[in-house]
Amino acid sequence: VLQVLASKSPNIYAIGPLASLSNNLLEIQYDLLNSSLWKEDTSCIEWLNTMEPKSVVYVNYGSITVMSNHHLKEFAWGLANSKYPFLWVVRPDLVIGESAILPREFLEEIKGRGFIISWCPQQKVLSHSAVGVFLTHCGWNSILEALSEGVPLICWPFFGDQQTNCRYVCTTWGNGMEINPDIKRENVEALVKEMMEGDNGQRIRQKALEWKKKAEAAISLGGSTVTNFDRMINEALSHG
Template identity: 55%
Template sequence: MASISLRQKPHAVLVPFPSQGHINPLMQLAKVLHYKGFHITFVHTEYNYRRLLKSRGSNSLDGLPTFRFVTIPDGLPATDANATQDIPLLCDSTSKHCLPHFRNLLKKLSSSPDSPPITCIICDGVMSFTLDAAQELGLPAVFFWTPSACGFMGYVQFHRLIEKGLTPFKDESYFTNGHLDIVIDWIPGMKDIRLKDLPTFLRTADPNDIMLNFLVAETERTKKASAVILNTFHDLEDEVVDALSTLLPPIYSIGPLNLQLKQIPADNEPDLVRGESSVIPAEFLEETKERSLLASWCPQEQVLSHPAIGGFLTHSGWNSTLESVCGGVPMICWSFCGEQPTNCRYSCKEWGIGFELGDDVKRDYVEGLVRKLTEGGEGKEMKKNALEWKKLAKEATTCPNGLSFLALDKLINQIIKLDV
């Protein structure tokens, strides 16, 4: 039988999108909430749970009495080793298959003597099926959008881009005829943004494109959330955050979460699973065996904090960008998909901490950028800017007056208040 103290704990059910770049920030938030006194239920999809067990060992997800891992089916075939790399398939499958199983999980948790009554659901912004279950049970649903604020704003504007005829493209020629160079001057809080700087899921000529329509639906459903969490800090993205605040439920900028975690004494932080397996082509290993060192995993945040690091070649994913900001490290930005081009644009043009690596990647050009970053005058200015952002990021998460630190406390108070 659960103790009285356990029954009185606030209980947060966290539901990440089953991709590592989404799981990590949700896990960071879960650890912070656990330290703040919450009972945590962390919901993996069955497919991702199996992958984590395979890569980390059979006992790696046992959790703690007040920090538990559970699973729900996701509709993905167990035999497909790379299903989580197919983002459209993953989004389509979770949105169509997870709700009834999540509903049953909530009922099971609500009747369990081993956990407190559920206080709230905190879901990834693209796992909005949880909203239906939350509404049925009268629970607050908080949406955690894991991109940058500028990247998230790009997604929020997808419906207007469709209304204005900017996407879907009329035909395949629009990928190369200069259409992507159109300047978008009407997005609140953003300036000098080109169509190609916005998230890449708008780059389609198919009106039935899964990702375009999925993201329009998910951002629209965000308007029904009890609150919205962003893993950023106000000084970095103040104009965009302020603009989003006029469009959506209360927004809490509580990042960088990796720095919020540093407020937790080491002996109080739960020792939970991290990392994931990766697949590297055999040809790459053969080609680089005499001139590279390849590790299966490394603590990227610690590496970026090392004083020997002069720059970071990054795909401009938001987690990596934030870690670079926190380490005071300037970047060479080689964006690939999603909101990475938006992060790249802001890193290079707004924050002054990066050089963009274009599509025509040649050895001499890359060498020139590296030298420019580590030896040139521009690079030194970027390092200065990066160190200033590092300082502001630390201030934002520092007790007792950091804006992100205060926003986190305000969020917790709202969650508890909504549950009363």
């Protein structure tokens, strides 16, 4: 993609992942760059601190994705039936036309192993050692944050560029798997188990770690991000 764009406009500078760049090289706290539309609740970090490494399924559909109440319940029971602990971001407006209310029997079933929250500090969650997989809507920020932390993905794209992002994750980069868009609880359960304990999941987790190393190399001194950033600044100053 960059090669095609560069043939039409030579002044293209590939710089990223920006969150990692700000944290590691520029020493800017990610909180200062945060543009979240929702107030973050950090209590989930304390909960994650009590979990085993790579044991938690993190679920977040982004700030504007919506779904039917039926799909919400299918996701809920799929997560519950997987028996893995999970951190689930459920916004109040997640369900189309009504408040997102989970069944009482579901809440009873997941006591002690499910943490449900309206919003969270995602970068901190993804960098936590307890997180083993990320079920995502495939927004670009979420993709980059997960890639930077080496977290494999279960993809449920909603609209816009998310389908394209999903295709790259699942077929080109190899760091995730796509779930059927018509959500069934048995599919959610099966895919979570495959990603956490299956052979294919093991290959995907390994690929995710490889992408993390590439991201770290890019933002290191002499890496492509630092080189391109320096080039952009120098060229801007030369035309100053």
